[in-house]
Amino acid sequence: DIQMTQSPSSLSASVGDRVTITCRAPQSITSYLNWYQQKPGKAPNLLIYAASSLQTGVPSRFSGTGSGRDFTLTISDLQPEDVATYYCQQSYITPYTFGQGTKLEIK
Amino acid sequence: QVQLVQSGAEVKKPGSSVKVSCKASGGTFSSDTFSWVRQAPGQGLEWMGRIILLPLVTNYAPKFKGRVTVTADKSTSTAYMEVSSLRSEDTAVYYCAREIRDNGDFFDSWGQGTLVTVSS
Numbered sequence: 001d002i003q004m005t006q007s008p009s010s011l012s013a014s015v016g017d018r019v020t021i022t023c024r025a026p027q028s029i030t031s032y033l034n035w036y037q038q039k040p041g042k043a044p045n046l047l048i049y050a051a052s053s054l055q056t057g058v059p060s061r062f063s064g065t066g067s068g069r070d071f072t073l074t075i076s077d078l079q080p081e082d083v084a085t086y087y088c089q090q091s092y093i094t095p096y097t098f099g100q101g102t103k104l105e106i107k
Numbered sequence: 108q109v110q111l112v113q114s115g116a117e118v119k120k121p122g123s124s125v126k127v128s129c130k131a132s133g134g135t136f137s138s139d140t141f142s143w144v145r146q147a148p149g150q151g152l153e154w155m156g157r158i159i160l161l162p163l164v165t166n167y168a169p170k171f172k173g174r175v176t177v178t179a180d181k182s183t184s185t186a187y188m189e190v191s192s193l194r195s196e197d198t199a200v201y202y203c204a205r206e207i208r209d210n211g212d213f214f215d216s217w218g219q220g221t222l223v224t225v226s227s
Contacts, residue, residue, distance in 0.1 A: 050211030
């Protein structure tokens with residue numbers, strides 16, 4: 001299995017801040033990396049697919065970069081509604097695997 | 108995107124089985140792919156397996172192979188996931204998700220989740 005490592009596991013930021021979450025794979029997964037947002041009690045919601053493609057309907061303050069082993073999710077201009085846990089997921093090979101999650105809070 | 112509606116919460120005894128359903132609407136079910144992902148209380152997401160409907164193929168995470176079965180009924184546009192030999196560690200919310208297998212593989216639609224509680 002490809003174990004995805006996300007960091008940090010939690011972070012606190014202020015409204016309007018720029019926030020960065022990273023995800024690393026132990027081997028190259030090319031661009032088969034997706035990002036999901038999960039709010040408490042809800043199903044995950046796709047934000048970014050194929051490392052950098054913004055899912056339809058997702059605000060443009062969310063962006064993704066990276067390829068190979070290292071990937072980044074950036075939230076520019078953090079909003080109160082962005083409070084959630086964020087997960088990366090590799091879809092390079094089954095079994096698909098997720099990062100352990102990053103819990104984002106507002107200061 | 109499609110709408111995925113899952114069956115309701117279940118309480119099961121250890122050693123029993125549970126079958127969760129996921130009814131799809133708004134898509135082309137017969138050529139879609141559906142995965143099952145679970146989330147134990149306070150934990151992260153864990154991919155269990157999937158069914159590719161065209162061609163018909165199932166894949167399972169090694170951890171669940173032999174204990175989880177994913178099926179689908181094209182006539183009702185419903186996917187199913189059955190877990191046998193339940194133990195307390197299987198207590199979790201189980202999600203179905205449609206997988207887009209084009210321009211990268213990703214889950215664009217999710218069901219609302221089904222809580223399965225395993226308790227004696």
